[in-house]
Amino acid sequence: MTPKEYKYSPEHEWICLEPEGKGRMGITDYAQSHLGDVVFLELPSPGTQVKQLGKIGEVESIKAVSDIFTPVSGEVLEINQTVIDEPQLLNQEPYGNGWLVRLKLSNPAELDALMNSDEYDAYIAKLEEEG
Amino acid sequence: METGMRYKTLPDISRPGKVGCSLPELDVPPAELPQPELLRQELVLPEVSEVEVVRYFTALSHLNYAVDLGFYPLGSCTMKYNPKWHEDVARFPGFTSIHPCQSVGSVQGALQLMFELQEYLAEITGMSATSLAPMAGAQGELAAILMMKAYHWARGDEARNKILIPDTAHGTNPATAAMCGFEVNTVPSTKEGNIDLDSLKAAMNEKVAALTLTMPTTLGLFDPQMAEINQLVHQNGGLLCSDGANLNALLGRVKFGDLGFDCVQLNLHKTFSTPHGGGGPGSGPVCVKSSLADFLPSPLVAKDGKGYTFISPAKSIGRLGAAYGNFGVMVKAYAYIRSLGAEGLREVSTNAVINANYIKEKLKDYYYLPYDRTCMHEVVFSGRKQKAKGVRTLDIAKRLLDYGFHPPTIYFPLVVDEAIMIEPTETESKETLDAFIEAMQAIAREAEETPDILRTAPHNTPSQRLDETTAARSLDLRWQMND
């Protein structure tokens, strides 16, 4: 189930707002299911400045490598060390314990450009159809 | 095999004090040893007897499938039969026990073989010159791209920083272009399986150094637009380069030079019957038109009044290896060409193309055929009919193992969903093809009726399906022995 309170990017990342202008991001269930079993993650170091839709890391499965793009601009505060140590979490709980990066948003207005959960569901339904 | 042996490795068999071979006693007075800081404290390697070495590796060999055991329809790999007399001549001491730094006069036989092979390959491809230096197809591609870069740079045309590659290209093509500092632009293919000429026109400009094309393509199709492609590339000042992996379809019949290619890179371990060795050694010579000859990797073998010698082309891109290429592999390719002659080469392409079209005809009602037209030496199907029932191409491939066949190439080329690329080669009999066809037809039925048996395949092989995820997560890449 696509969480209702999150926002989504066309590259299949999600962002969940937290208090004090922070946000938690990850990749969607659609993304993880297409990747297959995740074996490795490369995430940016805390302190890194990132720009909306810029590449911030990579996620690797046994058959593919995908770039990870940030849905919003800001500064990396922390990365989820648990998912780095146990990459299968990303497959099992992409919206929960498989989160990737916590950011301080530099421009919250950017969220308006992202999709809500209904729009994202429609988006991936169309992708599946085009096949 | 002894019970319990199956899963042992060398450290399990090792026992202190065992030796695997005899060595002579020291027959000279011993010299003083250097200071201890230079010497090794301990060398920890397994200790096994010769008997155990032989049994261990012989047992391992029994776990392998091989061309010598059966059909290997891997697309674009050309897994043809490896003639045995080639192995014998390659082992002549006059070929194995010669040193690359020996005086040229003492290795005239080796140089003559290399010179003649250079000539034969140039003749077969319709080019002017050959370098035998590249040690594999990918290194041949590297040579080709470096040469094309050097060619443009020599003409002061350094703005050309792009290489065009079709979306059906083998992964080594863009990987190599990137290694040479080029930007790769992908050109799409049409739904007929040919290059999209309009897209190619749009992409061709004065920044494009070259277009690399596999011909026939990795879809197993000959692009009838070759003349237009040739003109388009050259009138824009670019070069046309071929990845010659699919030469088996054109042997003895068509010259790359006539099609307009400026260079082509070959695979002796595909088209020219040298064995794959489980992953090499191969050999990837590159043949070029005279416009590129000055840039060939060094050294080349030349013939003058006194005999054969090594030369370095005037503007060579440099050395690709510390010696002259994989000489041991060249001997086998040379033997092959001498035993076939022009007519024999033509028979290769005739039979390769008949065999592939026969398979296409017999399987097109069972698997989706994205390009319903005459194919060349290989045919590409899609597993999408089966995917709709929840069976992936991977499962079809694994189930084929149960029927005693090596699967075709799968998931390549990328433009075909759930791709299955079948290249039978010319050395296979109709009986073998029929058995393969029957197996594929049976699997198509199983996909409908009992899909689970495919998803859990293989069942009858030395190992069942292997867990690649655990391999990548736990990363057990070696054993360790401590003293």
Next chain:
Amino acid sequence: MPSPYLSNTDADRGVMLQEIGVSSAEELFQDIPEKFRHARFTLPSPLSELELKKELGHLADLNANTGDYACFLGAGYYQHFVPSVVGHIIARGEFYTPYTPYQAEISQGTLQAIYEYQSLVCQLTGMEVSNAGMYDGSTAAAEAALMACRITGKSKVAVLSTVNPKYTEVVDTYVIGRNLLLENMQPDSVKLTSDCACLVVQQPNFFGYFEDVGAYARKAHDAGALLIVVVDPVSLGMFKPPADYGADIVVAEGQSLGNPVSFGGPGLGIFTCRKEYLRQLPGRIVGRTVDAAGKPGYVMTLQTREQHIRRGQATSNICTNEALVALAVTVYLATLGKQGLRRVAELCYHKSHYAATRISQLEGYSLVFPQHFFKEFVIRCPIVPQQINKALLDKGIIGGLDLSHMIDNSMLFCVTEVNTRQEIDRLVQVLGAL
């Protein structure tokens, strides 16, 4: 006569053409424009196996092979004893005719052998991980340099002048391709700037002697660069492994370990490194895992580094490597084992020192370098080396490498365990009589 490599008869072809729905094979080539379809090829007329074996035998006989001559030539390719076991194992069709082991379930023989290979070369070099091998020692060095540039993000490669010059040329070819810079350095004036990704050294060096690699490691690491060591794998039977010097990447030519010299090819690029650089390692890697029945098994792993997945972002474009040569290395190391490899190294050491002593005692001959050496040494000669080698060849001896273009009137001699005392004494005798 029909070809023995075609398994179909005219009758078979007739049936197949009918099934395809064409009346002749020519129709299957219709997509090729007519004018291109009938090229003429000028090639020698085909001959039978019987005739060609003789012809190739004649070609082979035109070469002076090291079986018939006493050979003292090294410089990167070495005559070492190859136990018969090796040849028999790699001649098995199940080892030399399969494809790359992408279908792991029917390739466990190849895959397990590669796992053994990776383990054995790590034991030898002291490094933590190995790939399945590259084309040869020189391309392994080149790929190591490129890898160092990727890891450090820097663009300069420093190479010592005492590295095999052919290796330096190959590194240069690869480095130019990526628009990187190669800088040659003298051992006594190594200065690494902050844009240096690595320092490439050889141990023992091209001239046969040992250098202070530990000092190079410190210099490299102080400058934020990696140390790449090109090593003689047989020397590791006796001498300190480069890991102990602080090497980051260790490469070698594997030909010496169970393979004939073969005119320089095929060889094998041994490539090992520290575990932290694993994801930048080029080439194939085999890992151990389990199958669906819970039994141990082997697969190619970390394939996401490779060309067939990463394509343009791959760590290297390498696809086919030298698997059968690596198998020979594996069987060789298994056969020689701990005691055997040490013994081979000691034989090389003592015999080469005996030869060096006796040659340098001849009038006009002197040892050029005072440093410790393993199995190769440079001798200054009283007459032009080219003449010496001609004379030696007439006497059934293949002499050392002519180094005159680098050091006046000098030759690089190599002595291994296959050179007997009689051969060495004869070499000395012939040199003395010139």
